Amino acid sequence: MTDNLFKPFALNDSIQLKNRIVMAPLTRCMADDNLVPTQAMANYYAKRADSGLIITEATIIRPDGQGYPNTPGIFSSEQIKGWRKVTQAVHDKGGKIFLQLWHTGRVAHPYFFDGEYVLAPSAERIDDSVPRMRELTYTTPKPASIPEIQQLVQDYVQAAKNAMRAGFDGVEVHGANGYLIDQFLHHDANKRTDEYGQTPENMSRFALQIVDQIAQNIGWEKTALRISPGAYFNMTGDERDRDVFEYLLAQLEKRNLAYLHMGLFDDSMKFDYLSGSATDFVRKNYSKTLMGVGGYNAQTGSEAIEQNRFDLLAIGRPFIANPDYIGKLQSGETLTEYNDEMLAELV
Template identity: 50%
Template sequence: MAIPHIFSTYTLNSLLSLKNRIAMAPMTRVHADALLVPTSEMARYYARRADAGLIITEGTVIQRNARGHDHVPGIFNHDQLQAWRQVTSAVHANQGLIFMQLWHTGRVSHPSFLDGSLPLSSSETIMSGRVTRAQGLQYGKSRAATRQEIQDIVQSYARAASNAFSAGFDGIEIHGANGYLIDQFLHHDTNKRTDEYGGTPENMSRLALEVLHACGNAIGYERVGMRLSPGAYLNEISGNLRDGLVFRHLLKQLNRIPMAYVHTGNFDDARKFPELDNMTMTSFIRTHYQGTLIACGGYTFASAELGISNNDFDLVAMGRPFIANPDLVQRLRTQLPLKPYDAAMLNTLY
């Protein structure tokens, strides 16, 4: 009987090979300590899931003022780096591979987390919803990042990538999706700039490419992936038919770079978007990007296996099933029933 495609090994590049095609998706868990330092509980949490072909950590902020929540982990100081070493050592002891997702929330933040300053974004914008995981706070106004601030952010990504590599990570994923800072530059709804970072697909893609090159030069492009959300769906970004042109340009540029992968940032990858020629995010990326593609967004074992066998994508990332089932890969392999996810599980690192 043939082995399902999802359990086959996969070669990312000359440096990294995966023991199966199932990735653990990045999921914000807010269980770091008050100084944004990872805990020993986090090390055990990730180690229990080392059967995944690749673990991608929760979003990890590149600098103190990049956060939008309390208790998210950072990778910008010595104590954080040392604590992350415990995580990578635990995962490697269980023969796992782990990438760190690097994160800047941009406008999806609040002055309470930023010493009273307004969040920065591609442009001055206003968000109206409640701040996630922060009772009583409302999103509000952001300010446009200056050119100098943009360059400082690029360098912060590079330092964070170097710190992650020093902490033992096998690579990093640049969080360019889900309406956070890099994604804010990639959509017309949030990017109203008239300088070299706005107005055209080339300009709007500039920050994402600068960050990618900075991280690639720091640790090697083969150790750098990027998560993208070509369709606008989260954090109050509205879709614009011109957005598809921005992502076509960006993906064309990514084809020229020997990076590890591109990863779909979506909760429901069955949804189709007008700005993406009425395609799903993953099908749009597959159409325009020739490298390794990780699909994410509500996949089951059956739909993932079908997608991989049809060459719609190369790997699949799963989130909530991993929260409920640390032994997810083994359960899928042996056809054991999965424990259903429940929101109460977010209160602990099971």
């Protein structure tokens, strides 16, 4: 029984989702060379408009946020125009769509934006290279100065405003998976000794400034956040990180995000310093709308909602393999299995 997935869900007074299945944000590296969304991307998203909500692939807020080839942007008027095609196509099919706002921080590479360095909280390099471009080794980032941090916050806000101009129903701030915002939230990447480092309050400051200032401009009902309390991607966990996320969640509890989204590839992962799964840790510390994700199917996701582990279910890879995922669930048709080769093409 998966009936609970097909019940409408109100994110708030202004946004009603027709079901509880959300298309997870999925980087596809298919924007054009000016990082403009294409007609093929509009078609791809429109095919998935029968989900309760689409969250777009991560979209960079400014050039130095880029860490992978052909990831779309939301900082030029051409990009805004390209996204308008996408939102129009999704809305024409009766769907809802949020834009995921991204800066990769130390996971960026100067190669992509012809720059000299990348910005991050501290000069902590990741010992790896860019996926699918292994000749590009990550560089030691430049620790962002206070004015540079303030500019970054402003650029997130501008990107959110641009998203509104492009017709999105809201934005999800990408605070997960080891990228810039997450780098402030974990001791592995944040060694600062100023008001953005060392203590849970300081380490949470950047994330909270971004969501607060975006919400001031576009409204809390349109502002969402994705976080990864458990480090697993481009990041090493530290037991002190728990205090940071307890503080952050207590602060978020006082606000009215549209939803909070888990940044996870696999929700069966356990984290010692969180005493179990990251999702259960967040649920314990945060009572508002929570979106779960990571290795679920309709059955296991429906059970997790039934058990009150989270409220909305995000589905990633199966949506790449099955544009008509929702229709197939409803008709009981067999789903196509995802494999990595499917990333080569937008279907």
